Amino acid sequence: MNYETAWKIQGIIDDVYYKFHSGITFTKSNIFNRMNIWNTFIVSDTHFNHYPKTWEWPARPAGWEQKIIDNWNKLVYKDSVVIHLGDFGFGTKEVIKKSRDKLNGEIYLLKGNHDCGGTKWYEDVGIKLIKKNFAVQTSGEIFIFSHRPIRDELPEKMVNIHGHIHEKGVHIGDRHINMSVEMTNFSPLSFPQIVTRWRRYDFMKNK
Numbered sequence: 173m174n175y176e177t178a179w180k181i182q183g184i185i186d187d188v189y190y191k192f193h194s195g196i197t198f199t200k201s202n203i204f205n206r207m208n209i210w211n212t213f214i215v216s217d218t219h220f221n222h223y224p225k226t227w228e229w230p231a232r233p234a235g236w237e238q239k240i241i242d243n244w245n246k247l248v249y250k251d252s253v254v255i256h257l258g259d260f261g262f263g264t265k266e267v268i269k270k271s272r273d274k275l276n277g278e279i280y281l282l283k284g285n286h287d288c289g290g291t292k293w294y295e296d297v298g299i300k301l302i303k304k305n306f307a308v309q310t311s312g313e314i315f316i317f318s319h320r321p322i323r324d325e326l327p328e329k330m331v332n333i334h335g336h337i338h339e340k341g342v343h344i345g346d347r348h349i350n351m352s353v354e355m356t357n358f359s360p361l362s363f364p365q366i367v368t369r370w371r372r373y374d375f376m377k378n379k
Contacts, residue, residue, distance in 0.1 A: 212253045213277065213360035215244070216319070216335025216351040217284070220261030220271040231339040231354040243359035245276050252277040254360060257335040257351055258284020258319030260299070265289070269297035282306075284319040284336065310367055321348055331370060 218240055233239070248254055254277040261271050268289075272279065281287060281294060282302040294301045305318040314330045316322065321334040331347045339354040349370060351361070361369075 210362065210364055211249065211251065212255065212363045213248055214255050214257065214317075214333060214351050214363055214366060215353060215356070215360035216257035217259045217338060217353055218256070218261060219259055219286070221263045221267055222261065222286075236358060239358045240353060241274050243357070245274075247360055247362070248275070248277040250276050254279045255302075255317065255363075256281045256299075257317060257333070258282055259286045259335065260284075262286065265293060265297055268299075272298045282317060282319055308363075312371070313367075315367075321350070333366065 220237060220240075244254075254275075256279055258281070260279075260281055261268050263271075279299045280302050281299050282305070289297075291301045291303075305316065307314050307316045309315075312329065316326075316330060316332045318332060318334045320336045322332045326332060326347045331349060333349045333351055335350065335352045337350060338352045349366060351366075353359070
């Protein structure tokens with residue numbers, strides 16, 4: 173992305189921020205530039221070690237943690253980038269590190285409402301923290317990444333990729349993609365796969 177394009181999108185994102193007060197900011201996506209875009213994956217709301225709370229969630233089958241780990245490692249290589257949209261897991265630093273060490277890839281975490289550690293805390297367990305919502309431009313859309321869905325109506329060509337709501341509110345808007353693991357068969361999806369499915373309206377089928 174060149175400098176002129178970056179500033180153009182910055183203005184668009186600023187407009188959204190002032191309109192919705194949703195904390196949306198634009199960042200030149202060094203995350204996406206870190207690796208080949210085809211090797212970048214998105215996931216949300218894994219909730220590792222969140223017991224006994226997750227026992228109450230009917231959408232989580234027996235053995236769901238191992239299912240996430242197995243699906244993750246089938247797709248994600250050691251040199252892949254994984255953008256986690258919040259609520260990675262629960263427990264002490266040692267417990268979180270144990271979960272993280274089972275997973276391939278370089279993990280970037282956009283903090284969710286249950287992610288309580290700071291930058292250094294997550295660095296110590298092998299996770300890089302993303303401090304703010306961010307946006308990425310493709311040839312046809314601007315994808316805004318957040319933990320909580322942006323509830324306000326989005327401008328044309330803007331799409332919100334989010335988590336937080338799990339299997340609830342399957343479809344909350346015409347330009348929202350829910351990446352909670354309950355909605356992705358407990359698996360990360362590559363960013364190009366998300367864009368392709370979006371353009372085919374696969375995410376709209378439960379409207």
